[in-house]
Structure formats: structure tokens, C-alpha cells
Amino acid sequence: MCGIAALQLRNPSLHPRMGSLLSSMLCQIVDRGPDSAGLAVYNTPGLVSEGTSTLSLLGRDQGITTAAITAGVAALLPSDAQAAVQVVGDTTLVSAAVGTDLLVKAVSETLRGSTIIGRGEHVAVMKSVGHPMEIAADHGLEAMAGSQGLSHTRMATESAVTAGGSHPFSVADDLCLVHNGSFSNHATVRRDLRREGVVFDSDNDTEVGARYVASRLKQGDTLEEALVNLGKVLDGFYTLVVTTADSMAVVRDPIACKPAIIAETDDYVAMASEYRALAGLPGIDNARIFEPEPGKVYTWSL
Amino acid sequence: MVTLTAPESTANTAPEARVPESTTVDLAVTSVRELNQAIHNAADGQAWTVTNPGGKHSLAVGIDADIAVTIEGHAGYYAAGMHQKGGVTITGNAGVGLAENIMSGRIHVTGDASQSAAATGHGGLVVIDGNAGARCGISMKGVDIVVGGNIGHMSAFMAQAGRLVVCGDAGDALGDSIYEARIYVKGTVASLGADCVEKPLREEHLAELAELLAAAGRTDNPADFKRYGSARNLYHFHVDNSTAY
Numbered sequence: 001m002c003g004i005a006a007l008q009l010r011n012p013s014l015h016p017r018m019g020s021l022l023s024s025m026l027c028q029i030v031d032r033g034p035d036s037a038g039l040a041v042y043n044t045p046g047l048v049s050e051g052t053s054t055l056s057l058l059g060r061d062q063g064i065t066t067a068a069i070t071a072g073v074a075a076l077l078p079s080d081a082q083a084a085v086q087v088v089g090d091t092t093l094v095s096a097a098v099g100t101d102l103l104v105k106a107v108s109e110t111l112r113g114s115t116i117i118g119r120g121e122h123v124a125v126m127k128s129v130g131h132p133m134e135i136a137a138d139h140g141l142e143a144m145a146g147s148q149g150l151s152h153t154r155m156a157t158e159s160a161v162t163a164g165g166s167h168p169f170s171v172a173d174d175l176c177l178v179h180n181g182s183f184s185n186h187a188t189v190r191r192d193l194r195r196e197g198v199v200f201d202s203d204n205d206t207e208v209g210a211r212y213v214a215s216r217l218k219q220g221d222t223l224e225e226a227l228v229n230l231g232k233v234l235d236g237f238y239t240l241v242v243t244t245a246d247s248m249a250v251v252r253d254p255i256a257c258k259p260a261i262i263a264e265t266d267d268y269v270a271m272a273s274e275y276r277a278l279a280g281l282p283g284i285d286n287a288r289i290f291e292p293e294p295g296k297v298y299t300w301s302l
Numbered sequence: 303m304v305t306l307t308a309p310e311s312t313a314n315t316a317p318e319a320r321v322p323e324s325t326t327v328d329l330a331v332t333s334v335r336e337l338n339q340a341i342h343n344a345a346d347g348q349a350w351t352v353t354n355p356g357g358k359h360s361l362a363v364g365i366d367a368d369i370a371v372t373i374e375g376h377a378g379y380y381a382a383g384m385h386q387k388g389g390v391t392i393t394g395n396a397g398v399g400l401a402e403n404i405m406s407g408r409i410h411v412t413g414d415a416s417q418s419a420a421a422t423g424h425g426g427l428v429v430i431d432g433n434a435g436a437r438c439g440i441s442m443k444g445v446d447i448v449v450g451g452n453i454g455h456m457s458a459f460m461a462q463a464g465r466l467v468v469c470g471d472a473g474d475a476l477g478d479s480i481y482e483a484r485i486y487v488k489g490t491v492a493s494l495g496a497d498c499v500e501k502p503l504r505e506e507h508l509a510e511l512a513e514l515l516a517a518a519g520r521t522d523n524p525a526d527f528k529r530y531g532s533a534r535n536l537y538h539f540h541v542d543n544s545t546a547y
Contacts, residue, residue, distance in 0.1 A: 028357075255436070255455070255456070256417065256435070256436050256454070256455070259397075259398060259416070259417075261416075274357060274378060274379070274397065275357035275376050275378060275395065275397060276356055276357030276358060276359075276378055277357075278357070279356040279357045279376070280356075289376075289395060290414070291414070291416060291435055294436065294454070294455065
């Protein structure tokens with residue numbers, strides 16, 4: 001199965017409640033994927049800041065102290081980079097006032113075994129194995145503010161139950177993708193992307209989708225075009241939610257194998273696998289509620 | 303325990319003024335299991351109101367008494383499944399598998415229904431005022447379905463008996479591999495599935511369509527519809543295909 005809950009807040013006065021709203025949505029999709037989970041939060045004070053790149057690393061324990069990581073990364077960056085490291089739940093966040101590529105290089109050299117699960121100026125990505133609500137609590141989701149949030153509960157089918165196999169997959173700056181379903185030709189598409197020089201972190205089918213979207217965006221596609229192209233290249237069952245620094249997109253496969261429901265108000269756009277995840281949102285009684293049509297790409301920008 | 307909040311007793315009022323007493327079940331404080339057990343224990347003629355459904359799954363399933371259940375709000379998956387007697391009205395949307403395997407009785411949704419509405423239904427009437435998603439009436443075996451809006455793709459797939467009335471448009475592959483159900487569509491059909499063809503709308507069809515529309519409380523003109531059904535070409539193996547394997 002797998003469950004998805006995503007929220008884009010149009011009304012800034014709701015930003016302080018982003019975490020608590022997303023947490024209430026996540027709570028209703030736990031049954032759909034109780035083995036592992038992941039979260040992506042955008043513009044959350046304390047986790048990311050404007051003008052600074054932040055990398056999200058899998059795991060709280062990177063083998064050396066946070067002070068040692070800070071020192072190691074700082075030594076590889078310009079003196080005014082202000083490198084900082086913090087541990088949030090089961091995630092290590094490394095930030096510095098440099099471009100993401102440079103920070104990725106510094107972190108990869110300092111922590112050779114680390115897995116980068118999120119990168120960008122606006123997003124922090126957190127994922128782990130276990131009960132989704134415990135993962136959310138461990139990371140303090142309830143108290144997080146922000147402009148967008150994305151959550152996923154996984155019932156693994158195509159690759160192992162590992163934190164690395166959890167969603168979202170975030171493989172380019174501020175880009176996140178979550179997936180309910182499975183891609184059947186992911187091995188073929190992975191080979192094609194590898195030939196183009198794309199490097200993969202896992203054997204997961206969804207990572208192929210995320211890398212494909214990132215590759216299309218890099219080639220100049222809009223988010224909508226990238227997802228239309230994904231529909232031509234990747235075969236399988238899917239409901240996907242893709243977020244960027246300021247937009248959110250939803251697409252279902254052309255035969256609509258996997259569920260999705262959307263609620264839209266002046267204050268927010270919310271998407272979930274099931275209506276019950278939307279039932280607790282403010283003003284839901286007056287929201288425009290609809291199921292996205294098969295094969296159609298929906299996008300919303302802040 | 304079910305929280306019963308019945309209105310003032312009507313026992314002393316004159317028979318002609320009697321309104322059926324409605325028992326309210328608030329799902330904010332009562333579990334779905336308790337609700338379903340309570341309506342399984344219900345007696346003919348009772349009225350039940352369900353508040354705060356919150357999209358919960360399996361609401362009001364397996365009703366086998368002549369009762370009227372109103373769900374005030376949106377229902378989740380498999381609402382009013384295996385329905386046998388009485389009626390269920392959902393004043394909102396319904397999730398996947400509404401009225402799945404309905405045997406008889408009546409289900410009415412005032413909003414939209416998700417995929418596979420009335421799937422495998424053997425009898426009864428399912429009325430959806432809004433749109434229905436993909437696979438509406440899949441494998442229907444005698445149920446009547448009236449949809450006020452559009453239906454999604456692969457609807458009436460392998461339909462065996464019953465009537466499907468669509469006042470809006472139908473999605474792709476309508477009636478694919480259909481056996482004997484009758485389909486009436488007022489709007490456009492994106493495409494017909496294998497062995498599903500348009501058929502003439504004769505007097506008896508206009509009459510049954512008028513009956514179905516009236517039963518669903520609709521005022522559409524039966525003459526505006528087109529009828530679709532089985533070309534009966536898939537009933538038997540065709541010897542010309544013997545070399546295809």
C-alpha cells in the first residue's frame with residue numbers, strides 16, 4: 001500500500017501550525033504503511049535558513065561527534081561559510097553558507113559512509129524505520145513551522161525495509177518525491193540514467209523516479225513537463241507527490257491504481273491517500289474536495 | 303457502549319404525527335465496530351443518524367434490517383457494503399468500494415463516489431448524485447446504478463446483469479467484456495471496451511430508464527440517453543482465433 005499526506009500552506013498565518021497539521025494527517029495514514037516513514041518540511045525555522053545550504057543525512061550517529069563533523073566540513077569550506085551541524089531525531093543536518101554542491105563535496109569527504117537524503121536551501125528531510133508516529137515524534141514534527149510538508153508511510157514491496165528505502169527521495173536541491181505504488185521497469189530506466197552519469201544511492205524503484213524527474217528538470221523541463229515525461233518512460237502503478245521550494249505536484253498513473261484525494265481552500269492545498277487524513281484540517285467542510293484524474297498532472301505554486 | 307442520544311420520546315403523540323425516532327451515533331466518541339454492531343441488532347423501521355464520520359472505513363456495512371441510516375458527512379472505503387435491506391444515505395462523498403456486493407435495498411450518496419462503486423452488486427439501487435470514479439459497477443450482477451455526473455474508466459467491466467445509468471459522461475473502455483447488463487449514458491463516452499456496442503433505444507428501454515431516473519429522483523429526459531450493451535461476440539470461442547495461441 002503506502003500512505004501519502006502532503007500540505008502546502010497558502011496562508012502564512014498557518015505556517016506555525018504546519019507540523020501539527022501534517023502530524024494529524026500522518027496519523028491517519030499509518031495503517032497504509034507501518035514499517036517505515038519519512039518527512040520533508042520546507043522553510044522550517046531552526047532547520048533551514050535563507051542563504052544557507054542544508055544537507056540532511058541519514059542517521060543520528062555518523063561515527064564521529066557533531067563537533068568533529070563541523071570542524072571537518074569547515075576545514076574544507078571558505079572561512080566565512082559558518083558550517084553548523086545539528087541532530088534532529090534520527091537525522092543529522094549539516095548547513096553552511098555555500099552552494100549545495102560544495103557542501104555535498106565537503107560532507108562526503110568528511111563522512112565517507114554517509115547517505116545524503118535531502119539537500120537545498122529550503123528543505124529538511126527526515127526518515128527512519130519504525131512506527132511513523134514514533135518517527136514523527138522523535139523528530140519533533142508537531143512543533144515545526146513551515147510553508148510545505150510532505151509525509152510518507154511505507155509498506156515496502158520493491159526493496160528492503162531500510163531507512164534509505166523510505167520516502168521521500170530528495171535528489172536535487174529542494175526537490176522531494178514520494179510514491180505509492182511500484183515502478184515495473186525501474187531497472188531499465190536506472191541503467192539508462194546511469195549511462196547519463198547519474199549516481200544512485202539505493203536499489204529502490206522510487207529513487208529511479210526521483211532521479212528521472214531531477215534529470216528532466218536539469219534539462220529544462222518544468223515540473224509539469226517532467227511528470228508528463230515520467231508517465232511516458234516509467235511503467236507501473238503510482239500516485240506521486242513532488243515538491244520543490246515553492247510548488248507541489250500530484251500525478252496518478254493512467255489507470256489510477258493507487259488512491260489520492262485533494263482538498264483545496266484559499267488557505268491550503270492538501271493531498272492524501274485517503275479522505276480521513278484530510279478530515280481534521282481547518283475549514284475542511286468548505287474545501288473543494290476531489291480525486292485527481294488518472295494521468296493528469298496537477299501543480300500548485302506558492 | 304454506543305452513545306445513544308435519541309430525541310424526546312414520541313410514544314404519546316398521535317399516530318398520524320409520529321416521526322420515526324432517530325438514534326444518533328457520534329463517531330467522534332463511538333467506534334465503527336460499535337456502530338456496525340448496533341445497526342446489525344436494529345429492528346425494522348428504525349432510523350439511525352451517524353455524525354462525524356470523518357472518512358472512516360466500512361461504515362454501515364452488512365445491514366440486514368429495514369432501517370434508514372443517514373451518514374452526515376464523508377465516508378471512507380467500503381461504505382454500506384454487502385447491503386441487504388433498508389437504505390443508507392451519505393450526505394457527502396464516499397470512498398473506494400461504495401455499496402460493494404449490495405444484494406438489495408437502496409444507497410444514496412449526495413456527493414461523489416470513488417472507484418469501484420457498487421462493484422459486484424447483485425441487486426438494489428445505488429444513486430450517486432455527483433461523479434463516480436473508475437470501475438463503477440465493475441462485475442455488476444444485477445444492481446441498478448444511477449450516477450448524476452460522470453463515471454471514470456473501465457466502468458461496468460465484465461458486467462453481467464443490472465442497469466447502469468450515467469447522466470454525465472463515461473470514461474474510457476466502458477463496458478469492457480460485458481455480458482448482459484444495460485448501460486445508458488446521456489453524455490459522451492470516451493471509448494467503448496471490447497465487445498461493448500451502442501444499441502437501439504426502444505420503447506421498453508425508455509420505460510425502464512424513466513423508472514430508474516424517477517427512482518433516483520432525477521428529471522432527465524430518457525430520450526436524451528444512448529444505450530450500450532454486449533455485442534455477444536466474446537461468448538464463445540471463435541475458431542478463427544485458434545492460430546492466435
